[in-house]
Amino acid sequence: MTAITASEEIVLEQPCPIRDVLDRIGDQWSLLILEALAPGTLRFNALMREIGDISKQMLSRTLKQLEQDGFVTRTLYPEVPPRVEYTLTPLGRSFLEPMQQLVAWADAHHRTIVAARLQYQASQT
Amino acid sequence: MTAITASEEIVLEQPCPIRDVLDRIGDQWSLLILEALAPGTLRFNALMREIGDISKQMLSRTLKQLEQDGFVTRTLYPEVPPRVEYTLTPLGRSFLEPMQQLVAWADAHHRTIVAARLQYQASQT
DNA sequence: AATAAACGGTCTAAAATGTAGACCTTGGGG
């Protein structure tokens, strides 16, 4: 029996729908995980290797949130050793489109941003 | 004279351009700030009021990063009390388009996500 | 036979990050 945490209480009743959604996607790892799952189903450790520098705990936690919000499904095959597969839901796949736009923008403007950083550094003498 | 921090060293040489960009906008506040600036120039305190629940420090820090990366300009009018205006650059405005797509998606699918959360809770007995 | 590795996690301690709120500056109004 665990205590009720704040995060469990905010399931309902977020004042601003956009904030509500962006707060979930706009963390360190969610976008990366969704991008990794875009090509298809992956297992837990495969996902870890794919992303490279995420800790088990954060992968586990973020996947749980994504599952909770309906972006991915978690399927446990009770073999031994256990196999767990993560797959995008239709909702998750529908999110891919705006996300890919974002990724495309990032790719297209990366050089501009790097240039801005250099110029900023120079301006700071 | 300040010590050289890690954050100052990563100005160059990010292995993955997409990660590089997403790591900057995929934090708690950047998207919210850019959205707040979308309609036009705002002063520091106006921005604070607009966002509502951001601390001064995080607003200051995030604005500095956005300025560094070329998304916004900071204009200081040396009056007293000082006036500081933040405005989107062309780069920042160009980012608005993919971001609005994301916002539109969030708005459109918010109900589905809330429903998923409820169903998840129910499934957890 | 003992050892190690793989799977998908959880747990804990320590490090990093975020928050709230005091404080700073400079000039004007009461």
Next chain:
DNA sequence: CCCCAAGGTCTACATTTTAGACCGTTTATT
């Protein structure tokens, strides 16, 4: 003389993230 304004910075505290040990079971290696 004291306080207020704006746009921050600084400090102490709270929360979040990380690194890494550990778990239980089975197969592979030595």
